[in-house]
Amino acid sequence: MEPKVLLTAARMAVMIRRMAYELYENYTDFDNTAIIGLQPRGTIFAKRVHGMLTEISGNKNIPFGELDVTFHRDDFRRGNEPLTPNINSMNFIIEGKRVILMDDVLYTGRSVRAAMDALTAYGRPSKVELAALIDRRYSRELPIEPDYTGEAVDTRANDKVKVEWQEKNGNDCVWLLTVEGNK
């Protein structure tokens, strides 16, 4: 595998700022709009955008949640090992709210399907939108597309996109790991 930098920390910061402004332009009023990050890796991205939105809008009460989709996945018993769940943290009712789901990488779309399923356990949102930092185009297995994208990239099926965050890995960076022979 030969790692290649897809996004540097500076580019990521610009993108997160741009996406926050896009959301602000579309929603303006955030009292009834919740930002929800998908566990385990989408929550850091969601937290950054949420922080930026708080700064831009001056609204300190934008609802923020962390959603774990483990029990709603469709690959249970199809992998080798049971999936280890993460914490769900949703301290508000979703009923009637507009929800923006956030994940770091959108690939097959299966996590997002599971997330929409998991979301209904907390009520019926009035609208659900999807934001992804990295959109791996042309690799969807379900009819799911992002409403907000940081960067769209073309990858092969056995490539890997790895997102590193300051909070978890010490610095921000997005890597593309290409398997030998895939050019």
Place this chain on the structure above:
Amino acid sequence: MSSLSTRHLLGIKQISDADIRLIFETADNFKAVINRPIKKVPSLRDITIANLFFENSTRTRVSFELAEKRLSADVVNFSSSSSSVSKGETLIDTVKNILSMKVDMVVMRHPKPGAHLFLSKHIDAQIINAGDGTHEHPTQALLDAFSIREKLGDVAGKKVVIVGDILHSRVALSNILCLQKLGAEVMVCGPTTLIPKYIHELGVKVEYDLRKALNWCDVANMLRIQLERQDIKYFPSLREYSLQYGLTLDILNGLDKEITIMHPGPINRGVEITSEVADSEHSIILQQVENGVAIRMAVMYLLAGQVG
């Protein structure tokens, strides 16, 4: 990512402390699930589970059934009183007939110790022990330890006394093994006739005086006297047992510290525990029942993840 080291849950004896911790971490998540507006997840939607109860049960059976339904499994219930067992069918035949209808997992309670181990050698389905005679009741021990962890933060280093009919109690044996694996100190307390002769070989303390035992412990688990399993008299009368080993508010208030009271149910109010104690703030009896569903969901989720 991790998984259990075993295919079946036959007893606490067969699982490791890492398994227990994994079950607890998973149960934390399921406890959150069952406290949501919609208490159901679709994880086990393609699994069929048979609940085979060859012995009476209310709590355990309802708890398992709720856990199965909240995981979206298909459930078949069976009890021996209304079945062909009374027509002379053997255990293996009964279970094989049920399994030929494509059942993935069996939750079984049986009056004979070791029935589950025996069955696991003859059938392919995964087996969860919901109580085998006077031997083990692993999910009860798991939910008891989980409740202690929830109330006191950790099980390691805690002192737990199990009071009552130790001789006939599967809850006692499973609890001793589970608590010890998690690093707790365990004591048993009861009339000499109801304490097994070689129990100290399990590494537990033995005490015959209830007050001394309670002064030693952080948690007291009060067991029911299992009259249905006692073929001879082990003590003169229930009244006398109650006077010697019944937990009252007076005894609790006379201790020099606060202790937590548990009971696996069903309670015989006024025998091993008075109503005032059972309903007091010291008691976590109803929390145990709630945790039972989360623990059983975790066990079935982790075991089912290995199928297929």
